Amino acid sequence: MKVDKNIEQGERVSLPTKYGHFEIIPFQENENKLEHIALVKGEFSSEDVVLTRIHSACATGDLFGSLRCDCGEQLIKAMELIEQEGKGLLVYLQQEGRGIGLMNKIKAYKLQEEGYDTVDANLHLGFRADERNYNIASQILDALHIRKVRLMTNNPDKILGMELAGIEVKKRIPLEIRQNKFNVDYLTTKQERMNHFLHHLKTAE
Numbered sequence: 001m002k003v004d005k006n007i008e009q010g011e012r013v014s015l016p017t018k019y020g021h022f023e024i025i026p027f028q029e030n031e032n033k034l035e036h037i038a039l040v041k042g043e044f045s046s047e048d049v050v051l052t053r054i055h056s057a058c059a060t061g062d063l064f065g066s067l068r069c070d071c072g073e074q075l076i077k078a079m080e081l082i083e084q085e086g087k088g089l090l091v092y093l094q095q096e097g098r099g100i101g102l103m104n105k106i107k108a109y110k111l112q113e114e115g116y117d118t119v120d121a122n123l124h125l126g127f128r129a130d131e132r133n134y135n136i137a138s139q140i141l142d143a144l145h146i147r148k149v150r151l152m153t154n155n156p157d158k159i160l161g162m163e164l165a166g167i168e169v170k171k172r173i174p175l176e177i178r179q180n181k182f183n184v185d186y187l188t189t190k191q192e193r194m195n196h197f198l199h200h201l202k203t204a205e
């Protein structure tokens, strides 16, 4: 089904998971053929303020349980919260490495092993700290008749990005994950340089 000139919507089928019972709907961008995923629970009307997670792909964290970042645990937590509420949406966007792709993210990791932080590594590679925008996310929400959300995120720029893309973010729902020794520097940089709301983060004195 063509839902927008830029994006095509696939079939909707049931997807029982370890974290709850959802439906999955694939979307594909027409121009670059990138595939994104909507995990849906319940039916929405345009007046609903839908519990929503916009999740950027992270192969290392989401697939392999990497402890270098908080992505994998955030993904599971978001699914659990949607299941608890009985209604909600998770959009899984092909925005690996904050939009720079896996090759470049791993280059950025290499630079981090040489002492750069996550922001400077991106800059050193010739990218902005964050190359994402949320236009495709907004088109997917449009297709699902969602205009207002309670957004599960710690990232102020994601809220701004969603609003710029035409979605009303009525509320932020924190999605903080316990730190570990491998991700504490990464989380600290997100807090200090990208202004993420990470109130439970304890940095070494």
Ligand SMILES: Nc1nc2c(ncn2[C@@H]2O[C@H](COP(=O)(O)OP(=O)(O)OP(=O)(O)O)[C@@H](O)[C@H]2O)c(=O)[nH]1
Pocket: 054, 055, 056, 057, 058, 059, 069, 070, 071, 074, 095, 096, 097, 098, 099, 100, 104, 105, 108, 109, 118, 122, 152, 153, 154, 155, 158, 175, 190
């Ligand atoms: N460029 C780059 N991307 C990274 C790095 N670590 C994780 N990522 C990517 O960052 C994206 C997740 O962004 P984050 O900044 O961790 O979190 P966020 O999505 O902005 O914010 P939340 O909504 O709170 O999760 C995923 O696409 C990861 O692949 C890194 O060191 N460098």
Ligand SMILES: [Zn+2]
Pocket: 058, 060, 061, 062, 069, 070, 071, 072
């Ligand atoms: Zn990650």
